[in-house]
Amino acid sequence: MRIIHTSDWHLGQHFYGKSRAPEHQQFLNWLIEQSKSQQIDAIIVAGDIFDTGTPPSYAREMYFDFIAKLHQTHCQLVVLAGNHDSVAMLTESQKILQQLSTRVISAVSDNMAEQVFVLNSLKTEQQAVICAIPFIRPRDIVKSYAGQSANQKQRSLQQAITEHYQVLFEQAQGLSQLNQADGTRLPIIATGHLTTIGASTSESVRDIYIGTLEAFPASEFPAADYIALGHIHRPQKVTKSEHIRYSGSPIALSFDEANTQKSIVIAEFNNGELSNTELCNLPCFQPLAMVKTHLETLSEDITRVVESKNIELKNEDSSIAESPSAESSSVEAKITHDERPGQEKIWLDIEIESAEYLQDLSVRIEQIVKALPVEVLLVRRSKKSRQQMPSHEKKVTLSELSVQEVFDARMALEPWDSDEQQQRKTRLNSLYLTIAEQTQLANSSKQSLSEHSEAHSSSTSKTEQK
Structure with a gap:
C-alpha cells in the first residue's frame, strides 16, 4: 500500500493582505496528479485543512471540489482536524463525504471505531489499519482538579495523551491481526497534530498549549509502523526516525519559510510493515524572499536577493521539465507552474538592521524596486535593532510587531x-x-x-x- 502524508494546508489564508487561493488551487491540482502518477492508495491530511474555523466560501468550495476529483481516481482520503479547524464545520459533512471515499476525524470520540479502522485500497487488495488521532483538546481526555499545580497539570495531561494513544494502538493491533490467517499483520498508521519535543518550528506556527503541555515527548508514541504528524510547517523527521515525520505545509506560510523546500511524504508498506519513505518536492507556486540588510547596502542587497531568487526559479522550471516523472504529469504540472499568478512578482519581506526611524524609508524602497519583478509586503527593523534602541528614543510602530x-x-x-x-x-x-x-x-x-x-x-x- 502506498500513501501520501501531507498536512497544514491552511486553505483560506490571507498573507499580509494577499490571498493564497491561486497557490492552494495549484497545489491541489498537483496533488491529484501525484496520486495518479505515483499510484497512491490513500492520502492522509494530518490537520489544519483550513486556516480558521470559519473559512471563506471559496476555501470550502476548493476543499469539496478536491474531494470529488480525488474520488474519481479511486484514491481514498483521511482528514484529521487540527487546532485551526472547526470541529463542528468538519463534522457536518462527515457522513456525506464517506460516500466519496473520505473519512473525516474531527475530534476525539468515545466511539473507538471512528478513530481506529481498516483502510481497504480501492485499487489493490492492500490494507492498513489507521489509528486516527486529530488535535487533542484537554477537555476531551482529562479532568482538572482544584489545587493542582502547573507541573501536576502538565504531567497528568501528558499521561492522558499517552494513554489515549496506547488504548487506540491496542485496538489497532487487534485489527491488524484479525482475519490474517496466514500469520501476517496489517501495517498500523497513526497520526497526530501537536508539537513534539525538539521539533523545528517557524514564525507561522501558532504555539499549541494543550492545557499546559507545550510539547509531547516522541518516546511516548506507540510502536506504530508510521506516524503521520501535522502542525509543524517545516518537513522533518522526529528524533531522526524514518517512521515519525512531519510532512510540513505545502506552501510557505511565513517569510522565514521562504527557503524551505516544501514536500509531501510518500510511504510504502509491504508485508505488514513500512518498506520505504520518500519525499516528493513541491514546485514553488508563489516565490517569497527575505532581505536582511542595512541602510547603507539597501539597494544592493535587494537586487542581489531578487536576482538569486530568479535564478532559483529558472532552475526549478528546468528540473521539472527534465524530471523522469514529468512524462505522466508534465502537462498539467508544467502548465500550472508556468502560469502561476504573480510569477513575475516575488513577495518581499525587508528587514533592516537600524535603530533609526526613517520616515522616507518607504519612498526609498519604492524607488529601488520600481524596475524589479517584486512586490514588497513587509518592511521592518530587525528585532535586535528595536531592542538595542534606548527606551526614551524607541519609535516602534505596530506594523513592525x-x-x-x-x-x-x-x-x-x-x-x-x-x-x-x-x-x-x-x-x-x-x-x-x-x-x-x-x-x-x-x-x-x-x-x-x-x-x-x-x-x-x-x-x-x-x-x-x-
Whole structure:
C-alpha cells in the first residue's frame, strides 16, 4: 500500500493582505496528479485543512471540489482536524463525504471505531489499519482538579495523551491481526497534530498549549509502523526516525519559510510493515524572499536577493521539465507552474538592521524596486535593532510587531517568580490564545460575509443586465 502524508494546508489564508487561493488551487491540482502518477492508495491530511474555523466560501468550495476529483481516481482520503479547524464545520459533512471515499476525524470520540479502522485500497487488495488521532483538546481526555499545580497539570495531561494513544494502538493491533490467517499483520498508521519535543518550528506556527503541555515527548508514541504528524510547517523527521515525520505545509506560510523546500511524504508498506519513505518536492507556486540588510547596502542587497531568487526559479522550471516523472504529469504540472499568478512578482519581506526611524524609508524602497519583478509586503527593523534602541528614543510602530510580540512585551513587564505567579502566567497565555483564535474567527467571518455579499451583488447585476 502506498500513501501520501501531507498536512497544514491552511486553505483560506490571507498573507499580509494577499490571498493564497491561486497557490492552494495549484497545489491541489498537483496533488491529484501525484496520486495518479505515483499510484497512491490513500492520502492522509494530518490537520489544519483550513486556516480558521470559519473559512471563506471559496476555501470550502476548493476543499469539496478536491474531494470529488480525488474520488474519481479511486484514491481514498483521511482528514484529521487540527487546532485551526472547526470541529463542528468538519463534522457536518462527515457522513456525506464517506460516500466519496473520505473519512473525516474531527475530534476525539468515545466511539473507538471512528478513530481506529481498516483502510481497504480501492485499487489493490492492500490494507492498513489507521489509528486516527486529530488535535487533542484537554477537555476531551482529562479532568482538572482544584489545587493542582502547573507541573501536576502538565504531567497528568501528558499521561492522558499517552494513554489515549496506547488504548487506540491496542485496538489497532487487534485489527491488524484479525482475519490474517496466514500469520501476517496489517501495517498500523497513526497520526497526530501537536508539537513534539525538539521539533523545528517557524514564525507561522501558532504555539499549541494543550492545557499546559507545550510539547509531547516522541518516546511516548506507540510502536506504530508510521506516524503521520501535522502542525509543524517545516518537513522533518522526529528524533531522526524514518517512521515519525512531519510532512510540513505545502506552501510557505511565513517569510522565514521562504527557503524551505516544501514536500509531501510518500510511504510504502509491504508485508505488514513500512518498506520505504520518500519525499516528493513541491514546485514553488508563489516565490517569497527575505532581505536582511542595512541602510547603507539597501539597494544592493535587494537586487542581489531578487536576482538569486530568479535564478532559483529558472532552475526549478528546468528540473521539472527534465524530471523522469514529468512524462505522466508534465502537462498539467508544467502548465500550472508556468502560469502561476504573480510569477513575475516575488513577495518581499525587508528587514533592516537600524535603530533609526526613517520616515522616507518607504519612498526609498519604492524607488529601488520600481524596475524589479517584486512586490514588497513587509518592511521592518530587525528585532535586535528595536531592542538595542534606548527606551526614551524607541519609535516602534505596530506594523513592525506581531500581536504575539505586543503580548509578550506586556508580559515581560510583570514578575513571574513565585509558583502562584507562574500559574497566573499560564492562565494568561491560555486566555490570550483563546482570544486570538476568537478574533481570527470573527475576522474570517467578516471576510466570508463580504465575499458572499460581493458575489450576490455581482449575480444581481448580471440578472438585471439580462
